[in-house]
Amino acid sequence: MLKSLVQSALFSGLFLLHSVTYANPERIKLGMSVALSGPASHIGIQLKGGHQLYFDYANQHVLDDKMTLDLLVLDDGYEPNRTVDNTHYLLQHHKIHALIGNMGTPTTHAIKEILKRHQLPLLMPYTGANFLYQSPQFPTFALRASYLEEAEEQVKYLVEELGHKKIALFIQADEFGLTLEQSHRQALRDKGIEPVVIARFRRNTNDVARALTQILLTDTTAIAMIGTYEPLAAFINQAHRAGFRGTYTSVSFVSSTALFENIIIPAQVMVTEVLPNPTTCTGQICTLYRKLSKDKKRVISYPAFEGFVNAYIFIAALKHCDVKSFSTCIVPAIRKERETNPIIKALFKQQKSHTAYPVYRSYLKY
Structure with a gap:
């Protein structure tokens, strides 16, 4: 027994x-x-x-x-x-x-x-x-x-479905960010596009101001984000206050529920997931x-x-x-x-x- x-x-x-x-x-x-x-x-x-x-x-x-x-x-x-x-x-x-x-x-x-x-x-x-x-x-x-498959889905959404061509990457500065940078670059290159700018922030921090400034100095209309929910939510909230009204994407690692709960302004965000909605x-x-x-x-x-x-x-x-x-x-x-x-x-x-x-x-x- x-x-x-x-x-x-x-x-x-x-x-x-x-x-x-x-x-x-x-x-x-x-x-x-x-x-x-x-x-x-x-x-x-x-x-x-x-x-x-x-x-x-x-x-x-x-x-x-x-x-x-x-x-x-x-x-x-x-x-x-x-x-x-x-x-x-x-x-x-x-x-x-x-x-x-x-x-x-x-x-x-x-x-x-x-x-x-x-x-x-x-x-x-x-x-x-x-x-x-x-x-x-x-x-x-x-x-x-894989993250490459998630990146391909995001590029399909941004480029094919919404028509964006001016896409920036907002990336955690570590192996995670490097992996996703390579994946997004490949997925964008397949559509004949290069990132407008690649801006980085330190892991386990919400220090996103410098990266935001880098992106706002360009003609970016969409941002593919790589990181955890706190810095990404902080970035989106600050970008809205600075006047940015573009589209955002992120990979599944972010925890979409937590990200959405911490965005306190109107925003258009798509997060790729690896499982159906629980x-x-x-x-x-x-x-x-x-x-x-x-x-x-x-x-x-x-x-x-x-x-x-x-x-x-x-x-x-x-x-x-x-x-x-x-x-x-x-x-x-x-x-x-x-x-x-x-x-x-x-x-x-x-x-x-x-x-x-x-x-x-x-x-x-x-």
Whole structure:
């Protein structure tokens, strides 16, 4: 009979989200490094919560008595050096079998060599960084569309649908920004367009005044933005006060719900998303997510939903693997579930797309 013990503990900055114990179980330890503090914590807290929501449900209703699953979460504040420290700690002190749901491009890029050296699986990180789709030399599975695919959808919206040709880039000055700069440049170049100007701001700050001045000195009519919701909302609010009335886009990492809530002026914004709208989508995953969120009094959001879907797919794949073969088994098993599981396939078929991972949209309009 299943005997489940769900724990929440805080010890030296480490959150043990849940642990299921059985008589003689095989133990799988998952690690996660996300921002639980600092300006990007809104995303990290929801990602953690989404994973926890489904894992707790799975403990009670899905898992059998053959396996124990631990999820250990550390706060990196969306700073790469802390992600490196967290990863070393999780490997050395907790002997984790994989990372799941790690958040951010600069933070993920910083641990590439660790992942290669240990052949540590990186499962469904919260980033569409291009290097994850280009033979990364460590086991990985990306659930979401790439940032290039998100950039192409934004350029389609701005150029083909709205007719903009004077497009600026407002970019976080780090690996995340560089990845999206390359993706947007490529997508614009395919339409015969170059950015009017590229303006940058520092990660984890709202210091956007200089970048705004750079853009306002040009004839820009639309701005593709790359960053977290606080600096992007600050930029849009300040740009409106300065007289700019153009169109904005942003990628899914921003957390569209938080961005829209913090824009206090009329604005036209489109955010690309990697999952259907969790408040309106159909199918078993969507229905279960909304029910559990309501039962647990959790806010429904894209980041939390992504964490929930990550956990759902992981649990579905876990039946194909055991502890001994886990590092080589889990990525092919997740891929198999993504391609063949009818419930998961139904989630991603709610929009017609020429790619395996469709790109969706959220809007804020005048």
